[in-house]
Amino acid sequence: xEPYRLLTPVIGLLTACTTIxxxxxxxxxxxxxxxxxxxxxxxxxGSAEAITEKWWxxxxxxxxxxxxxxxxxxxxxxxxxxxxxxxxxxxxxxASASLWPELQADIEAGRNGFFEKxxxxxxxxxxxxxxxxxxxxxxxxxxxxxAEALLAYSRFDRDILRLSITANVAFQWLQWVGTRERLHIxxxxxxxxxxxxxxxxxxxxxxxxxxxDIVQQQREVAGQQHxxxxxxxxxxxxxxxxxxxxxxxxxxxxxxxxxxALTAPTIDAGIPSxxxxxxxxxxxxxxxLRSADADITVARAAMLxxxxxxxxxxxxxxxxxQILRDPIYTLxxxxxxxxxxxxxxxxQLDAAVAIRDARMANYQQAIxxxxxxxxxxxxxIAGIDAQRQAQQQQLVLARRAYALAESRYRAGAIALTTLLxxxxxxxxxxxxxALLRQQSLQARVDLFRALGGGWTPQYLATNASNxxxxxxx
Numbered sequence: 001x002e003p004y005r006l007l008t009p010v011i012g013l014l015t016a017c018t019t020i021x022x023x024x025x026x027x028x029x030x031x032x033x034x035x036x037x038x039x040x041x042x043x044x045x046g047s048a049e050a051i052t053e054k055w056w057x058x059x060x061x062x063x064x065x066x067x068x069x070x071x072x073x074x075x076x077x078x079x080x081x082x083x084x085x086x087x088x089x090x091x092x093x094x095a096s097a098s099l100w101p102e103l104q105a106d107i108e109a110g111r112n113g114f115f116e117k118x119x120x121x122x123x124x125x126x127x128x129x130x131x132x133x134x135x136x137x138x139x140x141x142x143x144x145x146x147a148e149a150l151l152a153y154s155r156f157d158r159d160i161l162r163l164s165i166t167a168n169v170a171f172q173w174l175q176w177v178g179t180r181e182r183l184h185i186x187x188x189x190x191x192x193x194x195x196x197x198x199x200x201x202x203x204x205x206x207x208x209x210x211x212x213d214i215v216q217q218q219r220e221v222a223g224q225q226h227x228x229x230x231x232x233x234x235x236x237x238x239x240x241x242x243x244x245x246x247x248x249x250x251x252x253x254x255x256x257x258x259x260x261a262l263t264a265p266t267i268d269a270g271i272p273s274x275x276x277x278x279x280x281x282x283x284x285x286x287x288x289l290r291s292a293d294a295d296i297t298v299a300r301a302a303m304l305x306x307x308x309x310x311x312x313x314x315x316x317x318x319x320x321x322q323i324l325r326d327p328i329y330t331l332x333x334x335x336x337x338x339x340x341x342x343x344x345x346x347x348q349l350d351a352a353v354a355i356r357d358a359r360m361a362n363y364q365q366a367i368x369x370x371x372x373x374x375x376x377x378x379x380x381i382a383g384i385d386a387q388r389q390a391q392q393q394q395l396v397l398a399r400r401a402y403a404l405a406e407s408r409y410r411a412g413a414i415a416l417t418t419l420l421x422x423x424x425x426x427x428x429x430x431x432x433x434a435l436l437r438q439q440s441l442q443a444r445v446d447l448f449r450a451l452g453g454g455w456t457p458q459y460l461a462t463n464a465s466n467x468x469x470x471x472x473x
Contacts (some may be wrong), residue, residue, distance in 0.1 A: 056362075064170060109125075129312050153291065159280040170445045174441050176254070305336065405423075
């Protein structure tokens with residue numbers, strides 16, 4: 001009779017005696033309900049664009065495209081993420097190996113004899129040993145399922161990092177160019193303030209203005225010098241952040257001096273429910289949840305009987321060519337049932353259930369966070385675009401007011417305070433105009449990021465191999 005038939009009644013008895021609740025231990029929490037549409041939409045600027053994998057190209061700047069390509073090739077964080085994917089793949093192969101029988105060979109050679117007698121003899125032994133654990137309770141398969149889920153988790157984590165790198169490079173490059181543009185405006189304003197100081201000095205020399213007028217304008221010049229120095233510092237800090245994202249220690253030569261020529265894309269946000277298949281962080285949280293579900297099955301199986309089957313085929317002889325002439329085989333069936341372990345296995349099961357509940361909460365939080373990120377980005381774009389529309393008219397009026405004030409001051413028709421007020425308004429309006437343009441473009445980067453940057457589950461399947469190849473070179 002085969003060994004497994006002998007063990008059948010014993011397994012049934014031990015299973016009946018095992019005190020384990022085999023009911024479904026999964027949590028019953030409902031996923032967050034998303035609204036049918038977003039409350040805010042970007043200001044109309046043409047037909048909305050569908051998000052592609054290279055979403056940054058919609059800004060229409062070749063230098064930005066080159067920087068992101070460079071960051072993708074040089075990022076040390078990305079290389080580490082690719083290595084983690086390979087580690088997870090190895091873990092899947094390791095878990096899958098348990099589903100197959102284990103076979104090993106044993107070969108021995110020995111020599112026997114006495115020191116004082118010349119009657120030495122040789123003895124050779126060879127054997128094959130096969131063993132296999134029957135997966136009655138699905139624990140081994142569940143362990144492989146958990147490893148596969150963690151592999152998906154590592155791939156999603158890699159895609160999250162890729163999106164983060166591209167979005168951060170785009171955001172910081174916009175910050176750098178915007179600061180460079182504002183610095184140029186501040187330097188022009190400084191020149192204007194110094195020119196006006198010369199005009200006031202001429203009026204003081206002619207007795208048409210007082211020493212107080214000189215001091216007031218000198219204060220304005222000093223204020224502009226302070227702004228220029230601060231923007232220089234910000235630009236250096238932005239450059240250092242870019243170098244870090246690019247994995248460089250030396251500055252990369254950048255040529256873009258203004259954001260004026262960049263396109264501000266109108267982005268198709270879709271409907272909120274689409275976030276569930278557009279965000280790699282949601283997919284990652286779901287993969288972690290699947291792994292936790294499988295781990296519960298593994299923990300349950302550890303509390304139930306384990307059945308191992310084995311067969312050994314061996315032979316021995318004084319001649320190596322004859323060792324398997326009359327082989328001996330041995331069939332073995334073993335059963336192991338945990339009886340007392342101080343509650344360790346029950347604690348492992350409780351821990352697995354707790355981890356699963358925590359990952360369910362993380363999954364729910366990822367969905368809520370995705371919706372909040374998208375809503376915030378849409379709200380920011382709508383608000384900044386409305387501000388830009390009003391501020392554009394403010395800038396036009398500030399330029400006109402300053403031109404009139406300077407002309408009238410030259411003619412002696414107004415006091416210096418009126419001219420200084422017009423000058424301050426103009427400087428502030430020009431800086432705000434450049435800053436709002438920068439923030440508007442950066443808000444669109446945030447929206448691209450919030451919507452997943454063109455990521456889909458199909459993206460993983462079609463681009464994983466190419467990505468890993470590029471980063472391994």
